[in-house]
Amino acid sequence: MKDFFYHLFIPYHKNNHRSKILHVDSLLIIFLFLLSFGLSLIALKSARPDILGVSYSLSENELLVLTNNARQEKNLPSLIINQELTEAAQKKALHMFEKDYWAHFAPDGTSPWDFLKEEDYSYLYAGENLAKGFSNTQDVVQAWMNSPTHRDNILSDKFQEVGFAIVKGRLKGEDTVLIVEMFGSQNLQAYNVKRQANNNLIPQPKQNVMGKTENNNVSSYIPANNIFSQPIMDISIPSKTIPLFVLFVLLVVLTIDLAVIERKKIPRLVGHNVDHIMLISIFILYLLFIGTGGIL
Amino acid sequence: MTKKAIFKHDVYYFVELLILVVGFFLISVFSSDLPLQFILLIFILLSYITLGFMHHKINHEFNEKIVLEYVSISALILAGFLFLNIGRI
Numbered sequence: 001m002k003d004f005f006y007h008l009f010i011p012y013h014k015n016n017h018r019s020k021i022l023h024v025d026s027l028l029i030i031f032l033f034l035l036s037f038g039l040s041l042i043a044l045k046s047a048r049p050d051i052l053g054v055s056y057s058l059s060e061n062e063l064l065v066l067t068n069n070a071r072q073e074k075n076l077p078s079l080i081i082n083q084e085l086t087e088a089a090q091k092k093a094l095h096m097f098e099k100d101y102w103a104h105f106a107p108d109g110t111s112p113w114d115f116l117k118e119e120d121y122s123y124l125y126a127g128e129n130l131a132k133g134f135s136n137t138q139d140v141v142q143a144w145m146n147s148p149t150h151r152d153n154i155l156s157d158k159f160q161e162v163g164f165a166i167v168k169g170r171l172k173g174e175d176t177v178l179i180v181e182m183f184g185s186q187n188l189q190a191y192n193v194k195r196q197a198n199n200n201l202i203p204q205p206k207q208n209v210m211g212k213t214e215n216n217n218v219s220s221y222i223p224a225n226n227i228f229s230q231p232i233m234d235i236s237i238p239s240k241t242i243p244l245f246v247l248f249v250l251l252v253v254l255t256i257d258l259a260v261i262e263r264k265k266i267p268r269l270v271g272h273n274v275d276h277i278m279l280i281s282i283f284i285l286y287l288l289f290i291g292t293g294g295i296l
Numbered sequence: 297m298t299k300k301a302i303f304k305h306d307v308y309y310f311v312e313l314l315i316l317v318v319g320f321f322l323i324s325v326f327s328s329d330l331p332l333q334f335i336l337l338i339f340i341l342l343s344y345i346t347l348g349f350m351h352h353k354i355n356h357e358f359n360e361k362i363v364l365e366y367v368s369i370s371a372l373i374l375a376g377f378l379f380l381n382i383g384r385i
Contacts, residue, residue, distance in 0.1 A: 024361065027368035034375035041382050054383050102328055132328050133384070174330045174384045235383040243376035250372070275312065275348055276369050282316045283373050286324065287380065294328025 011257050017266050019257045021250070030246060037242070045235055053231035055135055058177060060164040060226070062137040067154055067162065067181070070145060074155050082184065085163025088115035089180040092128070093167035096178055102171060104128055104296060116184065125158040127183040133176050134293035135236070140179055143295045150295060159183040166227050177227055244287050251280045308351050315343045330384055337377055341370040 011017045020026055044052045068078040092115045096102060105111050112128040129150050134140045144150035153159070165180040258273040319340035326332045348366040352358040378385075 022365075024364045024368050027365070027372060031368065031371045031375050034372070034379050038375070038379040038382050042385055045382070172329065172331060176384065239380050239382045243379045247372070247376055272348065272351070274309065275344070275351075275366075278309070278313060278316060279344055279369065279373060282320050283376065286320045287376075290324060290327065290380075296328075 009253050009256060011260050011266075017261065017264075019253050021253050022257060030250075034243065034246065041235065041238060049229075049231060051232045052235055053229060054175070054236070055231060055234035056168075056177060056227045056229040057136045058134070058140070058166050058179065058227045059137055060166060063141065063164050063166075063179070063181065064162065066137060066141040070141070070154055076155060076157055077160070079159060079162040079183070082121070082161035082163050084119040084121040085116070085161055085182040085184055086165065087163070088112075088119045088121060089163045089165035089182040090167070091115045091118065092182070093165040093178045093180045097167065097169040097171055100172060102130075102132060102294075102296065104130065112182070116182070121184060122187045123184045124187045125156075125183075125185045127153040127156065127159060129153050129181040129183075130296040131179040131181075132171070132294050132296075133174075134179065139293065140295075143293060144181075147295055153181075153183055156183065158185055160185040168227055240287060244284065247280050247284055247287075251277060251284065254280070305351075305355070308347065312344065312347050315340060315347070319343075330381060334377075337374065341373060345370055 006012070007015055008020045011019050015023075021030075041052060064079070064081060071078060092112060095106060095110065095115070099106055099108065101107055113123075113126060116123055116126055129144050131140045131143065134143070141154075144154060161184050163182045163184075166177060167180075168175075168177045170176070171178070254273045254277050258277070319336060323333050323336050323340075326336065345366045349358065349363065352362055
């Protein structure tokens with residue numbers, strides 16, 4: 001057993017002064033292992049998402065609470081959920097899936113404000129935050145708060161109302177969850193006219209306020225749009241740890257191989273270990289620091 | 297190894313490092329666009345293989361075994377990237 005590992009990891013005369021794991025045939029076996037194992041996991045994920053799948057815990061309630069918490073820390077009034085903004089956010093998310101784009105402005109020229117107009121939301125100020133591919137609400141709000149432009153929207157004193165949409169679908173060949181946060185404050189004159197018209201036609205629905213009010217009490221909730229999925233195993237665990245482990249082992253072996261050969265000054269016709277070490281190290285750093293989602 | 301040769305190697309390693317750092321930085325920036333990330337990775341790996349070939353051809357011996365080694369290491373990185381994204385496919 002000891003000889004086997006020595007042969008695998010240390011360069012000496014029996015492996016032609018090149019660690020066996022770095023031989024092209026061994027590299028090909030590792031490549032085929034990663035490829036076949038990855039394909040098996042994809043097949044299992046498709047067939048049994050309850051066993052192996054993406055773990056999600058996203059809720060509109062939590063989005064509102066976290067947004068309002070950030071505002072309260074800056075002594076700003078809480079945002080109130082507005083049904084028209086919520087509808088506009090839902091339509092924006094569905095529009096991105098239907099037209100397969102990820103942007104504030106659609107390729108056909110549709111702007112975020114078009115969805116507000118469609119909902120008869122007469123805005124004085126409006127804003128939009130987008131997020132994609134996050135698995136929990138805290139990370140979404142944290143990513144927005146880390147970005148100056150998104151933070152400006154969350155902490156703007158111009159906005160009084162907000163609407164959220166959390167929609168799961170397939171975008172650009174990728175299964176993902178889109179989160180849309182629409183901010184607004186209404187043109188008071190238009191708002192009063194609309195309110196008057198509503199009063200004359202139908203009974204005024206009770207206004208729903210989610211999250212914390214200014215005195216930090218949760219007043220009332222509307223049914224929240226949640227996406228919650230808890231498979232037995234979250235796919236992000238093997239998808240990150242397995243390549244990380246394989247490449248880390250290769251990195252260590254390449255470094256040992258380089259050190260031993262440099263010390264013994266043995267001439268050999270192989271690729272530059274320094275090249276491979278640089279490539280693998282940078283890829284490992286990428287694996288370690290990569291985030292899961294994106295914001296716009 | 298002469299000073300000139302060391303300088304040649306330094307330039308080569310610097311160019312390679314630059315391509316790798318900028319390339320993976322761009323992959324991180326475009327984290328929400330998987331097809332673009334894949335294209336960027338292919339570009340990085342092709343540059344890596346080409347630079348490796350050039351370096352060996354100019355400064356060292358060059359043969360089929362070296363070609364296969366650079367291609368195998370690149371294929372492993374590609375497999376690692378695909379593995380990383382199995383949740384998104």
